[in-house]
Amino acid sequence: MTHDDEGGFEQLPPNDIEAEACALGAAMLSPDAAGQVAEMLRVDDFFRPAHQIIFRALLATYGRGEPVNPVTVRAELPRQADGPEHVPDGMYLHRLVEQVPMVNAVGSYITQVRNVAKLRGLAVAGPRITQLAYASAAADADDAADIANKLLDEATATSTPSVARSVADMAMPFMESLEAGGDQRGVASGWTDLGRLVPRFRPGQLITIAARPGVGKSVAMACIAHYVGVKLGLPVFVGTLEMSTDEFMARLVSHDAKVNLKHLLEPELLTEDDWERLARSLDRLQSAKTLVIDDTPAMGIPHVRASLRQMRRTGSPAALTVIDYLQLMESPKKVESRQVEVSQYSRGFKLLAKEFEVPIIVGSQLNRDVERRADKKPILADLRESGSVEQDSDIVIMLNRDDVYDPESPRAGEIDMYVEKNRNGPKGLATLAFQGHYSRIDDMAARDNWTPHGVVS
Incomplete structure (x- = not known):
């Protein structure tokens, strides 16, 4: 004293x-x-x-x-x-x-x-x-x-300690890392075909998954969250602005158990086989103690930052963060335009990814221009209210399904994933199987010596 x-x-x-x-x-x-x-x-x-x-x-x-x-x-x-x-x-x-x-x-x-x-x-x-x-x-x-x-x-x-290091200090560890197979940090998507283009989502990266409504943007992000949070057992934060926690959970269960989503939303339709599948799924889902789903209304970056801090404080720092989706976020402050507001969020999530050393996947809508073109192939300019979304993103994956526009398409049940921007790898196209009734996207049938088509280095 x-x-x-x-x-x-x-x-x-x-x-x-x-x-x-x-x-x-x-x-x-x-x-x-x-x-x-x-x-x-x-x-x-x-x-x-x-x-x-x-x-x-x-x-x-x-x-x-x-x-x-x-x-x-x-x-x-x-x-x-x-x-x-x-x-x-x-x-x-x-x-x-x-x-x-x-x-x-x-x-x-x-x-x-x-x-x-x-x-x-x-x-x-x-x-x-x-x-x-x-x-x-x-x-x-x-x-x-x-x-x-x-x-x-x-x-x-x-x-x-300071993150600044000399090249002399980093040279030998870098070479040793190459001998050991390279930098293995980050998480994979769970899809072999896409993994040939994007092997891992790495800490500090902002990944944008973009599509028109109803194409499968939310399904794709839920699949990745399930793979990392349930199959790999790693901590994942999911911020869902489009669906409630119960709705997102129904899709997660449908994906994991391979039970028709309609049956989960209308339980009187559940069959005996469905219940057997759900019982097996329960054990897997109960082990996912660090897969966190948050449906807080008007979620903003301060809320996401606070959630990531909380996960880090409890000893389970997020290995992946998923936000569904960018255009639904709203700022309490007045801004000059919606484009500026969305751009602020994209930049904010990029900084958040670096701050917490976690890959952040954000969903983004495409504008209607894609529907006016004959081939319906999305391009970067289709990013709705894009602003700095393209600039801030390390990876941009754009989705399209022919059967959304033509139910009789011979390619019904397929989903195209166009990697239109890839800061550390090639651009290209991977085609996967879309099973909307199970909220699943899977690799197509196994193929030997397959490489993604349309690859651009």
């Missing part, structure tokens, strides 16, 4: 000077401890100013590859302090070393320093959030909540 000017008491922010001292002392006794302290703590995690200066000196010494001990750290102190009067006493370094109970307990010292630093961050963030709430207008509530969440994230953040 410290006395204030009026003779009362003012509570100090949360701190643990002893844990700070033990962490620094252990770092100067053991190379392993020095590495843990340097990589897991930040300057702001230390409350005592002298400890911040010592930690900066420790970081500089460790970063040069020199041994970390009281002698080398002391030599670095003058370069890390703001002035000679702030340089800690060299004897203090030796006292830090002498008071360490157990060097191999450095992990517990680090944990305690970080935990107290989080509490200290919350103590600082609290008044700032309160001030933000009073200063914001009601119409800006979502933005204020988003800023408040960021303040809380900053307050409770763990140490994050």
Whole structure:
């Protein structure tokens, strides 16, 4: 406790000077401890100013590859302090070393320093959030909540090293990655035919799946969500603005159990075979504990960001995010045009994909121009209210089915997936089997030595 000017008491922010001292002392006794302290703590995690200066000196010494001990750290102190009067006493370094109970307990010292630093961050963030709430207008509530969440994230953040790395550091890991088969991060669509064009949806990518209403945009996204969330068992966030959670769930069950969707929507039509299929499906679906479906009305990017934060905090960061679909999102703020609003969302989702290192798939409608053409093949210019959708997307997949326009088409039951933009791969066309009554899209019959037709590098 410290006395204030009026003779009362003012509570100090949360701190643990002893844990700070033990962490620094252990770092100067053991190379392993020095590495843990340097990589897991930040300057702001230390409350005592002298400890911040010592930690900066420790970081500089460790970063040069020199041994970390009281002698080398002391030599670095003058370069890390703001002035000679702030340089800690060299004897203090030796006292830090002498008071360490157990060097191999450095992990517990680090944990305690970080935990107290989080509490200290919350103590600082609290008044700032309160001030933000009073200063914001009601119409800006979502933005204020988003800023408040960021303040809380900053307050409770763990140490994050800089993402900037030299080419020299990355050259060997890159070559080793090639030898091991390349970068395997990301998730596949589940379709072999499309996978020949787009092997994986990678972290940070924005993928747009576009089609006219009724072609199969929602079915395609539900299929991918099912493959990643149920078959692979990875965390998936699905934001569905077009359907309710129950409606989306019906399609997911129809897909998984191969039960006619009409039977699920009208249960009196369910047959004995349907019930047997549903019973087998139940076990698979009950294991999908991290496949999350959200049908919040007027869902915006702040809501999606908050949901992804929540998944990350609970230890299940999303491996995939699916939003169905872009044009149904609305902003509480007035914008000059609908095109500008949709463009803001596409850019926002691209930034969100990079922020959370997750591929984000968004559905998008095509305009009616495609229906006026004889071949009905969609092109990028058909993106409705496109604005920056094409620019922001790393991959654009456009869907078409001949039998939507001609029920007697010889290609009934087929769906074309045109990869019209592919930042890291070829463009081309993959044709799959469309089973709308099961809410399914599957690969066509197995074919040997098959390559996607219409491939453009």
